[in-house]
Amino acid sequence: MPEPRATQNARAGAQEETGSDDQAHRPLRVLQVYRTYFPDPQGGLQEAIRQGCLATRPFGIQHRIFTLSPSATPRIIRRPEGLVYRARQHIEITSSGFSLSALAPFRALVGWADIIHYHFPWPFADLLDLIGQVRKPKLVTYHSDIVRQQGLLLLYRPLMSRFLRRADRIIATSPAYANSSKTLQAHRDKLEIVPLGLDEHAYPEPSPSQAQATEAQFGRDYFLFIGVLRYYKGLDTLIQAVRGTSLRVVIVGDGPEGPRLKQRAREQAFANVHFTGIVSDATKVALIRHCRAIVFPSNARSEAFGITLVEGAMLGRPLICTELGTGTTYINRHDETGLVVGPNDTEALRQAMQRLHADRELADRLGRAGRQRFEQLFSAHALGSRLAELYQRLTQANRGG
Template sequence: MLQVTLLHFPFSGYTLQLANQLVNYVDLTFIHSEKIYSQYKDFIDPRIHIIKIEKPRIRNPRNIFVMSAIMRMIREIKPDVLHVQENNDPWYDLMLLGNTMPPLVTTIHDVFAHPGDRDLIPGTQYTRKIAYYRSQRLIVHTNLLKNALVQQFHVPSARVNVLPHGELGSLFQSFSGKKIQEREPYTLLFFGRIWPYKGLKYLIQALPLVAEHIPEVKLIIAGQGENIDHLLQATDKKYYELLSGFILNEDVAPLFQRSTAVILPYIESSQSGVATMAYSLGTPVIASNLGGLAEMIRHEEDGLLVEPRDVRGLANAIIRLLSDTQLQQKIQKAALIRCQQDLNWSNIAAQTVDVYQKVAIK
C-alpha cells in the first residue's frame, strides 16, 4: 500500500475530510499541530497515524526549529509521497530550499493574496513560489488557478491537477450534533472572513432594496476581520444580526440551517469553502459571477450568479429567491446531488491517489 504523509497548516476542515477518505486507499500519516488536533480529534479516523507538533505563532523564530523537526520526521517516515496542504508558512517554504524532499504534492487553495486581506503573513507572497517549483504535482480547485500557475508562474500544465473543493457541511453538522435548526424563510447569511474582497458592502447596500419588497428580511453577518460598523451606520438594526469574531465549530451548521440563502457578493474569488458548506447543508447560494465561484456554481441549477458590484442585480436575485419556494427546493436538490458526485470526499480522495501514483517512489 502507498505510504503517504499529509502535512497541513491552515484549511483544517478541508484537510480532515480528505484524510478520513484517503486512509481507505493509502497508509496515511497525518502531521498537524496540537491545537488543531484538540479541535478535531473526535472526528479523525483511528486508522490514521497521527503526529502532533507544538507550532508557535508564525512570527516566532522558534518555527525554524519546529520545521527542522518536521523535516527529520519526514526523513524517518520515508513516505512514498509527501502531500502538503497550502504553503502559506514562510518557515516551511524556506525549508524546501535546504532539504531533500520525497516526491512532493502541494495543494494550493489561493495562488494570489486576496485584495485587502490583512491576515496575509508578510513575505509569504514571495516564499510560497518555492513550492510551485519544488513540487512534482500541484493540486488546485479551479481552472482559473491552474491557468494562473501555468501562465504567470510558468508551471508546466501537466504538473497541475484540478480537483474539486469537497463539501464541508457534513463535518460541521457533526460538530453541532443531529439537531436541525428550523429554517427562517427570510433570513440571509454572510459567513466567513470579513475583508474588502468579500464585497459585504454591496450586500449591505442591497438590503434596503430587498426590504422594500420583503420587509421581514434579515441578514446574519458572521465572521471576523475588519470592523464593519461604518458599513452598517445607515442600516436599520432590525435588518441585520452581527456575530463578530471567530465562530465556534459547533455553531457553524445551525447558522446555515437557519438561513434561506447564503450570499457571496465577492469582488474577487479563487474558490469557496463557504459555498460547498452551503451546498451540503441545503442552503441555496447567490454569488458573484466571477473567478472560482463562476466555475463552481451552475447558474439557475444549483445556485444563482449575479454580476459583482451590481447592487440592484443582487437585490433582485435575493427577492426572487426568497419569494419562490419552488426555486429554493430546485437549487437545494441540485446542490445536494453535487455533494454526492463531484463534491464527494470519497471521489476526491480517489482522484488525489491518482495524483500520488504519478509521482510516488517506485
C-alpha cells in the first residue's frame, strides 16, 4: 500500500539538504515540536524557537520544525532557520491544537532527527510522543506552568507526568522559574537553565522612510507593549494606569483579548492608547527605538519569560515589568535595567511610567545597563553555545560516549 501523501512529503523534505546519513559526516539534526509556528499568528514563544534554531546553526546544528496550522497549505515552508512541516489542525481545546493527520508525518520526521526538542505546554505533543513511540533522545523546554485550565489539568496530569518523566533533560528558561514551579521541582535531577536569547542581526534595520513613517504616526517617548493580547498580559491595568494622564501607550499585537480591549478604549475615550495590530519586524524595531520604555504588565505565571523584554534590552530601552516569580525579573533587574512593580497594581504601574517619563537621564542609564545584561546573558552566542553543548551531550549519551 502506498504511503499517505503527508508522510511522503515529510520524508522528501527530511531527505533534502541532509547529505550523507553517516552521523560522523553530517550536521546534528534536531526536530523542534510546538503547536504553532510562523507564518501563522506570531508570539514570543515562536520567536524563541526561531532564535534558538538560528543561534545553533554556527555550531553545526540543523533544524526542522513540526507544527499544526488551520490551513496547513503549503505543507512544507522553507525558512532561514529550517524547514517548517505543518499538519492540519482539526480541533482546538483551550488554545491547544489537535490533529487527526499528524502522526504519520511526525513519525517520518522523528526518523530523520537525532534529537526531539519539545516545547511545553502542548498536550498533543505528549500524545504524539506516546503514540509515536519515540525512542530518540528527548529534550523539553518547559516554557510555562499550566495556570488557568485547572480542571482539565486533572485529566491531563497523568499524560503530562509520563511525558516529563521520559524526557532526558528539561530546560527551564530562568532560575526563578525553576525554583518556583512545583512541576519542575519534581524533576530537579534533569533540569537545565538555558535563558532564551536573540540574534540582533536577525532583526531588519528600518529604512529611513519606515522610521520616519513610524515617528509621524506615533511620535516618540510613548510606552510600548508588544505581544499576543491574552488574558494574562495585564493590559486592563496598563490602560487604567494612563487614564487621566498625559502618558501615551502603544500596544502592538493581536489576540483573543484584542476586540474587548479596543472596545473598552473606544467607550472610555482613551485617546492616549493606540492599537497597531501586528506590524512588520522593521516597524517593530522602529517602535522600540522611539519609545521611552517597554512596559510588560503581565499578571499570571503564564508569562514565564517575556521575549519582548529581551528585545527592549537588546535595543537599549529601559523596561517596566511585574514580579511574578518567573523570568520577567531575571531579564529586568529593579533599578538596574528598569523598574519592577506588583501585578495588577495600577497605581504602582502609573508611578513607574511617570518616573521614567519625567527623568530621561534615568531612562537612558537603565537602557544602557539593559543592553549590557543582554550581551552577557541573552545574546545569540550565549544561547547558541548553551543549546549546542546540551544537544551534543544528549547525542553522546545516546551513543554511549
